[in-house]
Amino acid sequence: xxxxxGALTIGLILSLLAMGVYVSFRIFDMPxxxxxGSITLGAATAAILLVHGTNPFIATSIxxxxxxxxxxxxxxxxxxxxxNSLLAGILVMTALxxxxxxxxxxxNVPLMQAKTLTDYGDSLGQAVxxxxxxxxxxxxxxxxxxxxxxLSGVVAALAGxxxxxxFRTHIGTAMRATGNNAQMIRALGANVERNxxxxxxxxxxxxxLSGALLAQYQGFADAQMGIGMVVWxxxxxxxxxxxVGSRSLGLTIAGAIMGSxxxxxxxxxxxxxxxxxxxxxxxxxAFVFAALVLPGLMKKINLQRSKAAA
Amino acid sequence: xxxxxxxxxTFNANTVNEVRALQGVDLTIDEGSFVVVLGMxxxxxxxxxxxxxxxxxxxxxxxxxxGRNVTKWPEHKRARLIGRxxxxxxxxxxxxxxxxxxxxxxxxxxxxxxxxWALSSELMQSxxxxxxxxxxxxxxxxxxxxxxxxxxxxxxxxxLMATWLRPSLLLxxxxxxxxxxxxxxxxxxxxxxxxxxxxxxxxxxxxxxQQAVSLGDRIIMMHRGQIVHDFRGxxxxxxxxxxxxxxxxxxxxxxxxxxxxxxMLCDLYI
Numbered sequence: 260x261x262x263x264x265g266a267l268t269i270g271l272i273l274s275l276l277a278m279g280v281y282v283s284f285r286i287f288d289m290p291x292x293x294x295x296g297s298i299t300l301g302a303a304t305a306a307i308l309l310v311h312g313t314n315p316f317i318a319t320s321i322x323x324x325x326x327x328x329x330x331x332x333x334x335x336x337x338x339x340x341x342x343n344s345l346l347a348g349i350l351v352m353t354a355l356x357x358x359x360x361x362x363x364x365x366x367n368v369p370l371m372q373a374k375t376l377t378d379y380g381d382s383l384g385q386a387v388x389x390x391x392x393x394x395x396x397x398x399x400x401x402x403x404x405x406x407x408x409x410l411s412g413v414v415a416a417l418a419g420x421x422x423x424x425x426f427r428t429h430i431g432t433a434m435r436a437t438g439n440n441a442q443m444i445r446a447l448g449a450n451v452e453r454n455x456x457x458x459x460x461x462x463x464x465x466x467x468l469s470g471a472l473l474a475q476y477q478g479f480a481d482a483q484m485g486i487g488m489v490v491w492x493x494x495x496x497x498x499x500x501x502x503v504g505s506r507s508l509g510l511t512i513a514g515a516i517m518g519s520x521x522x523x524x525x526x527x528x529x530x531x532x533x534x535x536x537x538x539x540x541x542x543x544x545a546f547v548f549a550a551l552v553l554p555g556l557m558k559k560i561n562l563q564r565s566k567a568a569a
Numbered sequence: 570x571x572x573x574x575x576x577x578x579t580f581n582a583n584t585v586n587e588v589r590a591l592q593g594v595d596l597t598i599d600e601g602s603f604v605v606v607l608g609m610x611x612x613x614x615x616x617x618x619x620x621x622x623x624x625x626x627x628x629x630x631x632x633x634x635x636g637r638n639v640t641k642w643p644e645h646k647r648a649r650l651i652g653r654x655x656x657x658x659x660x661x662x663x664x665x666x667x668x669x670x671x672x673x674x675x676x677x678x679x680x681x682x683x684x685x686w687a688l689s690s691e692l693m694q695s696x697x698x699x700x701x702x703x704x705x706x707x708x709x710x711x712x713x714x715x716x717x718x719x720x721x722x723x724x725x726x727x728x729l730m731a732t733w734l735r736p737s738l739l740l741x742x743x744x745x746x747x748x749x750x751x752x753x754x755x756x757x758x759x760x761x762x763x764x765x766x767x768x769x770x771x772x773x774x775x776x777x778x779q780q781a782v783s784l785g786d787r788i789i790m791m792h793r794g795q796i797v798h799d800f801r802g803x804x805x806x807x808x809x810x811x812x813x814x815x816x817x818x819x820x821x822x823x824x825x826x827x828x829x830x831x832x833m834l835c836d837l838y839i
Contacts, residue, residue: 425684427686427687427688428682428683428684428685428686428687429673429674429677429682429683429684429685429686429687430682430683430684431687432666432670432673432674432682432687433674433677433682435663435666435670436663436666436670436671436674439663439664439665439666440659440660440662440663440664442655442660443660443661443662443663444663444674445644445645445648446622446644446648446651446653446655446661446731447648447674447675447677447678447679447730448645448646448648448649448677448678448679448680449645449674449682450643450645451645
């Protein structure tokens with residue numbers, strides 16, 4: 260049960276990553292690898308501030324802002340210097356690896372002694388439920404774990420709602436059009452370059468927020484924790500679209516959250532059944548590959564079949 | 570009012586692919602005038618429109634619109650003054666967004682976009698009325714993705730979007746060339762209606778002589794990046810398609826003469 264709660268919590272925390280990837284990949288139509296660096300940047304920044312006794316809310320916010328800054332740099336490289344968006348992301352991701360090591364001063368920062376948001380969650384749980392553990396559907400679960408899970412859910416839901424509301428405003432609508440038809444929105448007076456920079460900042464801000472929360476949940480920040488995270492986010496977004504379809508904005512955002520949780524659950528189950536953790540990234544990549552290619556392939560096969568039938 | 574003074578544009582300068590697309594175009598368009606631009610392929614007519622819209626900076630010359638020198642303004646800033654409809658019906662709308670959302674963006678053309686709700690109820694009401702007047706049955710489908718509509722419908726909507734806020738200048742770049750004849754007629758009729766109703770200063774590029782003689786109050790003919798003919802007033806009214814064809818034939822013959830003369834000189838001296 261603790262395992263399940265843990266998987267759900269991490270799934271919800273990583274749903275912020277999934278939403279960030281959704282913004283860059285689906286709304287702005289550019290897979291942004293900065294993600295791999297900015298999730299670590301968020302974790303590293305928050306962790307080092309926490310170790311120095313900063314208020315966890317402030318530390319987490321600064322982590323997210325640092326990630327947004329990384330997104331701005333990628334955006335500027337892409338729009339001002341006309342570097343291919345994928346390459347711009349790769350450059351910033353690579354640079355961030357050094358930056359993250361500098362921020363942390365070493366490759367791993369444990370948060371055992373520091374006061375984190377998870378500790379706040381624990382105390383809040385104790386205050387509300389007044390016991391060390393409680394019974395949930397006949398299972399005994401730790402109050403602390405349960406409260407942190409609930410809070411992660413609240414954060415994910417609030418972030419999703421804020422994102423949805425933002426993309427329905429005048430400026431948010433113009434952002435969506437930027438990824439959908441840049442020529443059109445430019446002819447309607449929007450500064451496409453500025454929109455892209457802002458979009459990447461928003462995306463990487465969410466990703467870094469996810470990283471900051473993840474570090475506090477797992478109790479450490481690590482220089483390697485970002486590797487393959489953009490693919491992880493893509494997998495979540497794709498699963499989400501399979502669950503709810505890609506018709507409306509609200510549904511796809513909710514889908515990204517659900518996809519992230521479901522994917523984390525599947526991974527937890529697979530690991531439980533004896534999947535070698537070493538193979539995890541390989542399988543994730545293979546999964547995303549299949550999800551990208553299969554729909555087109557199915558269409559082709561169906562077409563050929565109907566042709567053969569006719 | 571639009572005034573271009575000696576604007577020049579050369580693409581791929583100093584290479585084998587050098588194209589002198591605009592070679593000193595002087596053009597003054599009065600307030601409320603509807604000008605049709607004719608010319609053969611590569612004559613520079615679309616380049617002229619793009620230069621005015623700001624898709625690129627001109628190499629020389631200046632563009633003044635509404636008393637403002639916009640020569641150095643980026644494209645998105647000029648959009649405050651200019652409404653555009655492109656040749657490609659897919660260019661003017663965001664396909665995955667709804668009809669209503671596309672219009673919400675058009676209703677903020679060139680304005681500062683804030684955190685206000687894009688689909689306000691006032692907008693939806695005026696939108697329903699305006700789109701109902703198209704008689705395409707689209708007023709009940711405002712929430713549908715605009716990409717699900719036909720090219721003709723999208724082009725009609727793009728025209729409404731471009732003129733939702735009254736533009737100082739309307740640019741129509743062969744906006745019916747990619748449509749089937751029936752849709753093309755509908756869009757042309759709609760364009761003329763909107764332009765007459767709002768007295769819009771308009772620059773329209775077309776390949777159709779028929780459209781050129783029946784629409785607008787002035788025709789300019791371009792060739793090799795320059796304006797070679799300018800018909801207006803009574804002369805424009807008298808103009809028939811045959812006259813225009815004659816002028817094109819004249820240009821073509823002069824061209825051939827140039828080429829054969831060059832060939833002759835070449836044979837003689839080299």
